[in-house]
Amino acid sequence: MASVAATVAPLSRARRDGVEWRLASPLALVYAAFFAAPLLLLLAISFFDDTDLTRVGGSQWIKFFTDPFYLSVIGHTLKLGAVTVLATSVLSFPLALVFCASRTGVQRLLLLIIIMPLLTSVVVRTFAWIVILAREGVINQTLLALGLSATPLPLLQTEFGLVLALTQIEMPLMLLPLITVMRTIDPNVLDASRALGASRWRTFFQVILPLSLPGWVAGSTLVFASSVTAFISQTVIGGGRLVFLPSVIWQQSMVVYNWPFAAVAAVTLLVTVLFGIGLLGALGAHFARR
């Protein structure tokens, strides 16, 4: 057996670096032709001055970045992503803690409860929140029945309603990586912390939280990227009053037919997402060093 390993080892080391192109190139070619090429085209089209794509220039970029309305749209979009990450974090850490402390049977049930919303269409989940937040919806009916409010509260078309809906829609994306990382924490470390006299709170903030940061960063990245681009939820629950980058792209491309301007908004959305992800990664690295 040792001789077999000896003869095989140099071969596999030589193979380790190189990609097996015969296997990987079909998907690589599909991605080059239908993923990379359209995105490069998107960037190119943003540098046309007119909607007929005849004059090259940066006027669309100038128009976008000198208009206070579009600047505030970028700000609102970033804020929506940040608030959703915060809300999903506040709810996901406790549920992940409960998950890790549960018996195997309960864990299996919890996993299915977490995965089911993820597999349910975003349109269905957005629709659910209309039923809950509407004038005759669950929350208002409850408030009226309990006498906590005399008139139905306007919950649809508010930022609160949108963040609430997005919290449900994105929470599984936070929970799954968080649980994966938290499960690997050695229980002996927690016992040691408790034995040394640290309270549960202190154990959480000084031991569990730092150790689960890689999972939090992975989850936050997915939640941020997904909530910032959640077009259906943003338009249906946010309504016309709250405008985010995705609806600017939609309006400009499919209603106004100003492709270059829509392309500027789309590239800005791409950069916004990459900026947010970079920031979260840096934040995670910063806390990991401490």
Next chain:
Amino acid sequence: MTRRHTASELSYRLVVGFLATVAIMILVGPILVVLITSFTTAPSLKFPPPGFSFKWYEALFDPVRSRHIHVAASNTLAVGIGATIAVTVLGVAAAAGLAGKRGRWARALENGFLGPLILPTLAYGFAALMFFSLLGFRTSLPLLVIGHAVVIAPFVFRTTLASLGQLDPALLESSASLGVGRFTTFRRVTLPLIAPGIAAGAFLSFIASIDNVPVSLFLSNARTDMLPIRMWGMMESTLDVRVAAASGVLISCVVVLMVAMERLVGLSKRI
């Protein structure tokens, strides 16, 4: 000292327990609310429903009144099946070509193939629309298959790569040392071992295609209508209670498929 400890212990348990309960309610509640609403007798989304009936399900399955929904549903299914078959073949091959490789190209390709998971696919959907129309293509179901394939490929690629990473290299080496060819080794040894990973990934890719909004939003039109887009339209214009019935059908399908996949391939361990 002990009293302070028990007080902090109690507050910790209360806060964690409360927030975890809220989290579970928020995760499950909306889905239950939709299911209950879909059996309403009322023409509005009043909750709780005033009475129980199947009338919105009957309206949904009525071949005349809901013809557009049925066309959209069959388009969605056709695109989902086509795109899933394509990305399963391409994704498994690509994962096999990259598994265990550490080179610069291997890492770049892996990141590229996973890109659609975090890049805003809405920007990609718009880019694909411009790309295809500048090339002179009119929107059609094959174009939707291509657009969907790009954004759903990461799921099957990722689970297959993870399954390949867990393979014991000694198995492949002993197969090779017995003089078995590489293709036969793949077919007889590797493939049976990674089949559950492939199946879970193909399932996730299929679901991602069925639910896809950002790409269909730009690449579908009245002729090639897709179910999520049609449901969005029904939600935007008049609040049509058939959306609740359609949601009920989709939720039931997901629950059945999810439990089946959990039994067959341990889905929850592979997401």
